[in-house]
Amino acid sequence: MRVWTALAAATVVATGCYNFDSFSRCWDASCHPGDMVVPEDAGGVLDASRVDLTPDASVESPPSCARLSRTCGASRDRSCCESLLVPAGAFLRSDDSDFPAAVGDFRLDRYEVTVGRFRKLIEAGGPGTQVAPPPGGSGAGVMPGTGWDPAWNGQLSMNPATIRAALRCDAKYETWTDAPGANESRPINCVDWYEAFAFCVWDGGRLPTEAEWNYAAAGGNDQRPYPWSTTPSDVTIDPSYAVYNGAPLAVVGSKSPKGDGRWGHSDLAGNVWGWVLDWYGAYPKPCVDCANVAPAQVRVLRGGSFGSSASVLLTMMRPNAPPSHRDNSSGFRCARNAR
Numbered sequence: 001m002r003v004w005t006a007l008a009a010a011t012v013v014a015t016g017c018y019n020f021d022s023f024s025r026c027w028d029a030s031c032h033p034g035d036m037v038v039p040e041d042a043g044g045v046l047d048a049s050r051v052d053l054t055p056d057a058s059v060e061s062p063p064s065c066a067r068l069s070r071t072c073g074a075s076r077d078r079s080c081c082e083s084l085l086v087p088a089g090a091f092l093r094s095d096d097s098d099f100p101a102a103v104g105d106f107r108l109d110r111y112e113v114t115v116g117r118f119r120k121l122i123e124a125g126g127p128g129t130q131v132a133p134p135p136g137g138s139g140a141g142v143m144p145g146t147g148w149d150p151a152w153n154g155q156l157s158m159n160p161a162t163i164r165a166a167l168r169c170d171a172k173y174e175t176w177t178d179a180p181g182a183n184e185s186r187p188i189n190c191v192d193w194y195e196a197f198a199f200c201v202w203d204g205g206r207l208p209t210e211a212e213w214n215y216a217a218a219g220g221n222d223q224r225p226y227p228w229s230t231t232p233s234d235v236t237i238d239p240s241y242a243v244y245n246g247a248p249l250a251v252v253g254s255k256s257p258k259g260d261g262r263w264g265h266s267d268l269a270g271n272v273w274g275w276v277l278d279w280y281g282a283y284p285k286p287c288v289d290c291a292n293v294a295p296a297q298v299r300v301l302r303g304g305s306f307g308s309s310a311s312v313l314l315t316m317m318r319p320n321a322p323p324s325h326r327d328n329s330s331g332f333r334c335a336r337n338a339r
Helices: 115-122 150-155 160-167 193-202 210-217
Strands: 083-086 089-092 100-103 106-109 273-279 299-302 335-337
Touching: 083 210, 089 210, 100 210, 106 210, 115 160, 115 193, 150 193, 193 273, 210 273, 210 299
Parallel strands: none
Antiparallel strands: 083 106, 089 100, 106 335, 273 299
16 A cells, blocks of 8 residues: 655646645645634534434435534534535536536535544444445446546555544644544545545445536536626625635535525535546547546646635636645545436
């Protein structure tokens, strides 16, 4: 198994994207790591009186939320595993008429994966027990070739001690703690692409494709510049909509409902970047439930982070990084095939 280490910053090669070339703790040139403070949140400790035993109809019941308190959302009373239907439709990728796309129905988790949910995977096999890699082909969407490749097994170590050490990639800004504490409802960060994929498979889902993520964030044919925008020309943004511009990493859903997308998803912009399935490259054409599965050097991330400027949170932006990259700004959410 490889040794987990934080990689040097990646370079974005697409016009309109940003270079991650001089910051070890953030992903765009407007970010000032020294200005970021992530205070302890006294409300983050699990409350046994709110254990989620009877989720409502919009909530999936995956392993990561088994007997996990409802501590997500603005009022800290929502299940962290809500998964909402995104209805089929067509739109323009990156709001560009040269790149039309269509996606079928799918479900997308309302929230970014939290520390508490990720802890469930690490502890799944019992104390000191390594969780097995995903089975070959698992975690596939509707497009062939999107499932787990056993050739990636060597890039993934789910040994509890190893992964705990890897999740401590930044002593000041990491959200992981070895014991449950105040960060359980904040997004997990310092995860690489392999870990994100493996978690989603274990949790009964998969990583969203770039087209699915872009469709959900842009509100489909609404073509929203930000997930909450009311028109295609509405670029209203301030800290009441998203966690960005050096604000502290927040409980997932803390800006809900004001910052939610068209179908109710929180933090599609800000808080942490989200890994998606695709390799980075030219958009596939044509695109009907498409994904870029041609091997390349880097994978796509979407959505901006707590360290990003407002322009980086736009739904058209598509930075990238090596799949083994880990950073205090990188997290993820899972998609699920529609039932």
